[in-house]
Amino acid sequence: MSRDHVIAPHRHAAGPEGGYGVPGPEGRLTAAIALEGVGKSYNTTGASPAVRALDDVSVTFGRATFTAVMGPSGSGKSTLLQCAAGLDRPDAGRVRVDGTELGPLSEKELTEFRRERIGFVFQAFNLLGSLTAAQNVGLPLRLAGRRPDRRAVREALAQVGLAGREEHLPSQMSGGQQQRVAIARALIAKPQVVFADEPTGALDSGSGRTVLEQLRTLVDVQGRTVVMVTHDPGAASWADRVLFLADGRIRDELHGAGAQRIAERMAALEPARAHGTPERPAADGTGSPR
Numbered sequence: 001m002s003r004d005h006v007i008a009p010h011r012h013a014a015g016p017e018g019g020y021g022v023p024g025p026e027g028r029l030t031a032a033i034a035l036e037g038v039g040k041s042y043n044t045t046g047a048s049p050a051v052r053a054l055d056d057v058s059v060t061f062g063r064a065t066f067t068a069v070m071g072p073s074g075s076g077k078s079t080l081l082q083c084a085a086g087l088d089r090p091d092a093g094r095v096r097v098d099g100t101e102l103g104p105l106s107e108k109e110l111t112e113f114r115r116e117r118i119g120f121v122f123q124a125f126n127l128l129g130s131l132t133a134a135q136n137v138g139l140p141l142r143l144a145g146r147r148p149d150r151r152a153v154r155e156a157l158a159q160v161g162l163a164g165r166e167e168h169l170p171s172q173m174s175g176g177q178q179q180r181v182a183i184a185r186a187l188i189a190k191p192q193v194v195f196a197d198e199p200t201g202a203l204d205s206g207s208g209r210t211v212l213e214q215l216r217t218l219v220d221v222q223g224r225t226v227v228m229v230t231h232d233p234g235a236a237s238w239a240d241r242v243l244f245l246a247d248g249r250i251r252d253e254l255h256g257a258g259a260q261r262i263a264e265r266m267a268a269l270e271p272a273r274a275h276g277t278p279e280r281p282a283a284d285g286t287g288s289p290r
């Protein structure tokens with residue numbers, strides 16, 4: 001067994017489920033997220049040739065696992081995340097999240113499903129500047145027509161290390177603190193799955209590390225499933241598993257790998273950029289747990 005496939009002891013074993021985590025029928029039903037033959041093309045009606053952003057992607061994400069998705073620019077990472085999270089509809093294949101098949105849902109049902117069952121964390125935090133931390137955290141519930149429970153909001157903020165910051169505005173907080181408010185907001189509806197798109201992309205090293213620790217805790221302590229798109233091998237090394245995309249397909253995966261190994265595998269996918277480029281060390285700043 002190579003070092004890449006040794007899962008760090010404190011981690012939940014995503015388990016090599018075979019071909020990019022594709023299990024048998026039973027596993028497909030129990031996985032937190034399952035994509036089966038998912039394809040997505042853009043500009044299929046225009047004059048210029050269509051872009052095949054995702055090409056027959058089948059992959060599962062087990063419960064209580066942390067997966068990082070990497071790949072060169074344009075390889076389909078964001079499209080994969082958007083299709084898996086019901087933010088976009090694939091034009092082929094099936095997506096199942098937390099036991100629900102997304103394809104048959106109407107737009108309204110899909111919106112409700114996302115609001116109730118999926119947490120989102122984006123690079124740009126997307127907090128409303130005129131609302132306090134507590135109001136931002138409670139916003140998804142208000143949008144769903146529910147009154148946020150003050151204790152639940154306080155607990156969500158405490159879970160991300162922001163107890164006592166309830167009344168602070170985003171402008172009174174650091175980038176890392178704002179991103180942790182965004183994580184608390186993602187958790188308020190108690191979703192089983194959380195999707196994060198470059199959550200540390202706008203943060204300095206220390207703040208990035210704190211955010212990654214929070215995401216790790218969601219998985220290890222709370223048993224949630226996290227899927228994170230990142231360009232940073234250091235950030236990816238916090239995950240149980242790293243998927244590598246190129247040209248809309250999953251080309252490879254590593255389990256329990258350190259930043260150096262992940263950077264090497266990325267370089268192999270980016271021959272043009274890797275050529276003549278010094279080996280990228282641990283991280284853009286988020287450090288590595290290994």
Ligand SMILES: Nc1ncnc2c1ncn2[C@@H]1O[C@H](COP(=O)(O)OP(=O)(O)OP(=O)(O)O)[C@@H](O)[C@H]1O
Pocket residue numbers: 042043051052053071072073074075076077078079080
């Ligand atoms: N709305 C869109 N319209 C047309 N083409 C799109 C659209 N969104 C993505 N694409 C194309 O689909 C392909 C995959 O894009 P995607 O954003 O998923 O890649 P990515 O790996 O996330 O890239 P990056 O790392 O640069 O964010 C690219 O060729 C991109 O140009």
